[in-house]
Amino acid sequence: MMGWRMQDQEWRKGPWTPAEDDLLIEYVRMHGEGRWSSVADCSGLKRSGKSCRLRWVNYLRPGLKKGQLTPQEEGIIIELHGLWGNKWSTIARYLPGRTDNEIKNYCRTNFKKKTTPSQNQKQQKLKVALRRDQYQQVNEMMNSNVLPYRDDDNIGTMDDAIAVKSERTTSDQQQHSQSLMAQDVASWWDIVSEDGLWDEFLWNQGNDHPNQPVMMEQSLSSFLVGLSSKQYLRNAAEAYDSKHIISDSLDKIAKSNKGK
DNA sequence: AAAATCAGCAACCGCAACAAA
DNA sequence: CTTTGTTGCGGTTGCTGATTT
Numbered sequence: 001m002m003g004w005r006m007q008d009q010e011w012r013k014g015p016w017t018p019a020e021d022d023l024l025i026e027y028v029r030m031h032g033e034g035r036w037s038s039v040a041d042c043s044g045l046k047r048s049g050k051s052c053r054l055r056w057v058n059y060l061r062p063g064l065k066k067g068q069l070t071p072q073e074e075g076i077i078i079e080l081h082g083l084w085g086n087k088w089s090t091i092a093r094y095l096p097g098r099t100d101n102e103i104k105n106y107c108r109t110n111f112k113k114k115t116t117p118s119q120n121q122k123q124q125k126l127k128v129a130l131r132r133d134q135y136q137q138v139n140e141m142m143n144s145n146v147l148p149y150r151d152d153d154n155i156g157t158m159d160d161a162i163a164v165k166s167e168r169t170t171s172d173q174q175q176h177s178q179s180l181m182a183q184d185v186a187s188w189w190d191i192v193s194e195d196g197l198w199d200e201f202l203w204n205q206g207n208d209h210p211n212q213p214v215m216m217e218q219s220l221s222s223f224l225v226g227l228s229s230k231q232y233l234r235n236a237a238e239a240y241d242s243k244h245i246i247s248d249s250l251d252k253i254a255k256s257n258k259g260k
Numbered sequence: 261a262a263a264a265t266c267a268g269c270a271a272c273c274g275c276a277a278c279a280a281a
Numbered sequence: 282c283t284t285t286g287t288t289g290c291g292g293t294t295g296c297t298g299a300t301t302t
Contacts, residue, residue: 014271014296034287036287049288054272101269105268
């Protein structure tokens with residue numbers, strides 16, 4: 001009997017006003033989190049439940065950190081995105097006070113290759129294709145020397161990954177594979193670190209991109225999870241830092257100084 | 261100085277999982 | 282067991298202010 005009212009309901013959309021925020025805060029104070037679909041009935045807000053939930057979770061919820069991500073937080077995001085791919089909400093659980101949306105936006109603006117449908121991109125794809133063989137070679141060499149990562153391994157954290165790996169590897173093997181790893185990661189790094197491929201690698205880690213050039217095969221990504229360790233990713237994060245974040249910051253500082 | 265382009269961010273959408281009826 | 286409603290997730294859009302041309 002009440003159903004008809006919802007059908008004609010025109011939900012407000014777009015940015016939230018302070019008044020709307022107050023109404024939502026008041027609603028949560030009275031009724032607690034959840035039951036979002038009844039917000040409109042109780043509070044007079046002309047917002048859909050979805051919209052209300054989003055606003056609360058991403059902006060109004062207490063304990064949210066505002067402002068720029070710290071270098072530590074950035075490091076965690078890089079590590080975990082490398083491990084899990086675009087699992088924003090999972091990553092967000094390791095960053096108290098940060099939202100999945102925030103992390104998603106951060107990664108998108110920092111890692112994702114800009115898609116300019118220009119010759120530039122064609123060239124890029126050609127490069128990737130040309131190097132595929134090199135990847136395969138590195139791949140095969142690694143896989144022949146290293147115990148494979150298993151899909152059913154319950155690897156939740158970096159430490160888990162290290163534990164599983166060392167559990168399965170004798171110290172001889174470990175030494176052997178570590179020296180190999182050093183060589184091959186170095187050559188792999190040479191390939192990837194060239195213009196833009198690193199960004200693309202970070203972004204694609206752990207995701208399915210069936211239509212893209214076969215840059216990151218499942219085997220290589222497994223290799224990274226199973227074989228790589230904290231140290232590797234730390235190096236990667238540092239390299240990333242020095243390559244982008246630090247230089248970006250310096251650029252910004254330089255630009256803001258220029259204006260004075 | 262104006263127009264075009266870009267970057268950052270908040271919010272929207274569709275989908276899927278789950279729950280309630 | 283099917284239908285209907287709710288919530289959460291990830292991809293994407295669109296607005297706004299800054300930067301570039």
